Amino acid sequence: MQELLTLTQAEFTLLAVICFCAGLVRGFTGFALSAIVMxxxxxxxxxxxxIPICWWLELVASAMMLRGGWKDADKGAAVTLWLGSAIAVPIGLYFTQNVSAELSQTVALCLILVLAVTQLANMRLAFLNTRAGLVSAGIGAGIATGLASVGGMVVALYVLSSDRNPRQMRAALVMFLFLGTITTFATLLFFGVLDKIAMLRAAALTIPTSLGVFAGKRLFTPNFEPYYRPICLSLLVGLSMVGLIRLAT
Known part of the structure; x- marks a missing residue:
């Protein structure tokens, strides 16, 4: 098996552990699988x-979580965020071609870090709770995706800034990421990234990821719901800081 995957036993085992942990976080929070794996x-x-491995694992996680996500999500908001993101990705890519990759990623991660910290400090941005704020968040997510592949984190910030209950927040993220797998699939096909080895690796990592998602879903209970928002915001802060440290080293 390892020969087919072109990985050593130790490398595959470590990847399986990483995917289980990423699935656990995804099952509880509704996002961050790809960010943790990356x-x-x-x-x-x-x-x-x-990238293609993360796409497949996101698709698997979305399929496992879509039932509850479909029922609880604000479908209109999720679709608006997805469409805005899909339309604005070329803008981010345009800036990427004219600005260094390190600078664009640093700007995007610093912005997410600052916004997440302000939300942890209970400083709410009223503009985000308007229709214009919804559209702006979708466009911002698309630009961030083109700049640094962190569009999902931007959407998470928008959702967490709302007054919705944790179950609705999580459902909106699940639905947005499910819709996003459609756009990503078309992009991966266009660039020819979905090769045989990538799909074999993704298939092999499906089981540990699925076990993690299942465990994370089990943790999302009424007892833990009050901690959902601070946990997610802290996760965004942590992921942003890890990204900035990697850029600096």
């Missing part, structure tokens, strides 16, 4: 090799 597995596989 941040943790980059020493084993290149980011380009990880």
């Amino acid at each position: 941040a943790s597995a980059a020493l084993i596989l290149s980011p380009l090799a990880l």
Whole structure:
């Protein structure tokens, strides 16, 4: 099996542990699977090799969580965020071509870090709770995706700034990421990234990821719901800081 995946036993085991942990976080929070895998597995596989794996694992996680997400989500808001993001990705890509990758990623991560910290300090941005704020968040997510592939984190910030209950917040993120897998699939096909080895690796990592998602879903109970928002915001702060540290080293 390891020969087919072009990985050693130790590398595959470490990837499986990473995917289980990422699935656990995804099952509880509704996001961050790809961010955790990208941040943790980059020493084993290149980011380009990880992209199709993350796409497949996001699709699996979304399928496992979509039932509850579909029922509880604000579908109109999720679709608006997705469309705004899909339309604005070329804007981010345009800036990426004219600005260094390190600078664009640093700007995006610093912005997410500052906004997450302000929300942890209970400083709410009233503008985000308007229709214009919803559209702006979708466009901002698309630009952030083009700049630094952190559009999901921007949407998470928007959702967490709302007055919705934790179950609705989580459902909106689940639905947005499910819709996003459609756009990503078309992009991966266009660039020819979905090769045989990538799909074999993704298939092999499906089981540990699914177990993690299942465990994370079990943790999302009424007893833990009050902690949902601070946990997610702290996660965004942590992911942003890890990204900035990696850029600095």
